[in-house]
Amino acid sequence: MSLRHALLGLLSERPASGYDLLKLFETSLANVWPATQSQIYTELTKLAGTGLIAVTAEGPRGRKEYALTDEGMAELRHWLTETRPQRAVRSDMMLRVFFLGVLSPEQARGYLAELVDLSDQACEDLRGLMDSIDWEDGNLSVYGRMVLEYGLRFNAMRREWAQWAADLID
Amino acid sequence: MSLRHALLGLLSERPASGYDLLKLFETSLANVWPATQSQIYTELTKLAGTGLIAVTAEGPRGRKEYALTDEGMAELRHWLTETRPQRAVRSDMMLRVFFLGVLSPEQARGYLAELVDLSDQACEDLRGLMDSIDWEDGNLSVYGRMVLEYGLRFNAMRREWAQWAADLID
DNA sequence: ACAAGCATGTAAAGAGTTACATGATTAA
DNA sequence: TTAATCATGTAACTCTTTACATGCTTGT
Structure with missing residues (x-):
């Protein structure tokens, strides 16, 4: 489940809203792990539910800023060091x-x-x-x-x- | 929907059973479009239902040999010539x-x-x-x-x- | 007799896409 | 005032994975 880890990874740099993350996916991550708006918002809600990220600020227009928690950082490191990358690529x-x-x-x-x-x-x-x-x-x-x-x-x-x-x- | 076309493509070479196609996916197609046994059998049933392929022979152990129909070949050609390949690749x-x-x-x-x-x-x-x-x-x-x-x-x-x-x- | 391989099918869950739906804020 | 952009959320559908489930045939 790489989308989850892509989000954790981006949030490890700095806190961001769903919208910010969407923009990051559209630029930097688009060529490596594309994701849609729908997918990102849904996954953020799940991630917040399991405590890997948390809402740290709210802004105008219902903007919610998420930040990585310690558990989130631990999960990111675990993914990077303890799990093998998938070799399968579809083309x-x-x-x-x-x-x-x-x-x-x-x-x-x-x-x-x-x-x-x-x-x-x-x-x-x-x-x-x-x-x-x-x-x-x-x-x-x-x-x-x-x-x-x-x-x-x-x-x-x-x-x-x-x-x-x-x-x-x- | 590339799995459908991968199956049509393989059947354009020669008739084959689900099992034969599974083996082909495990070898030649594994690096380009992996598919599981479950997916292949399900898709073959659908494809036969829409008339793009047809059962042409039955063998021992319930073996069913499928062959491409004219409509199937037309769909394969249509896919190759009229649709753009997806540039998106996940890694x-x-x-x-x-x-x-x-x-x-x-x-x-x-x-x-x-x-x-x-x-x-x-x-x-x-x-x-x-x-x-x-x-x-x-x-x-x-x-x-x-x-x-x-x-x-x-x-x-x-x-x-x-x-x-x-x-x-x- | 038994193992390996042939052969098919379904169910459930997870991941991804498309479309719908809404509304606030800002800059021209 | 109005268009662009910011901002979120959900529903329905499709595709993929994993697991379960069954049984026949062939070679040793």
Whole structure:
């Protein structure tokens, strides 16, 4: 259950409201663990119910600011150190490649060319993100940059692969 | 809904039973779109209900062999050509990197070192898979190889990245 | 005779998506 | 005043996981 831990992780940096967290998911976490508004608010309520986070302030428009509790921090550390990461990754994009044989070679090449463009676009978006973020703070700054670098390398790799694969069809 | 299309895709190669498809998911598709036994049997029943596949033979032990219908093939082609692939990918592994700041530098380095090993292991597994598969047939042979090559490149990339990131902590 | 593997199915719970629903505050 | 943004919550549905449940066939 990674969403729970993503929220705990973000709150380990600083207290935040559901809305703040939603914005963080839309930017930094979107490429790693997307979540919807509905999901975030529901999970925050559960998390507060089990005492892993707590409401520390209320603002205008019913804004509720949550902060990590000691139990929440313990759970975050437990997740990071005592549980193995899931290796399973689903990729709709790659699943499609498996079945390109039902299309004409031209169509298959077209799909792979699309993946080249898509990867270029993703790289560009990540570079834009890199410039737009203010990297003032400590932890998320260092490790957030690492994840961004991963995204760039990943997309570069996929681009090269898709190019290679498209050329292979000829 | 990619599971549906993964099943249609596999059946486009040749007729198969739920059990056959389960084995295919455990090997070739495991790294791209994992699915459980329960999910596969349930989806096959639904797919047969809507006429995208049909039972073409029955064997011992209640074995039911399914084959793609014309409507099924049309749906598969429609999915491949008329719908955009989902760019969203969830990675528990990378999510954790975001929050390594709550651990000590030694622990963080340890996690990244683990990712190096994990990527090496995955590469080795893929190479084993490559050797174990009999690449006799047409479509899945060509495109299956492509996906395998992607897996190798992906793990090599991740290995290099994790090594770089671990070194960065010092 | 027995184990391994073949073969299917369902129930319950958890996770994720889409849509609906509401209302306050701020800046132009 | 009005549009944009801030802000939260719930309902319904779909997808995924885990567990339960059953029984046949083949090879040793």
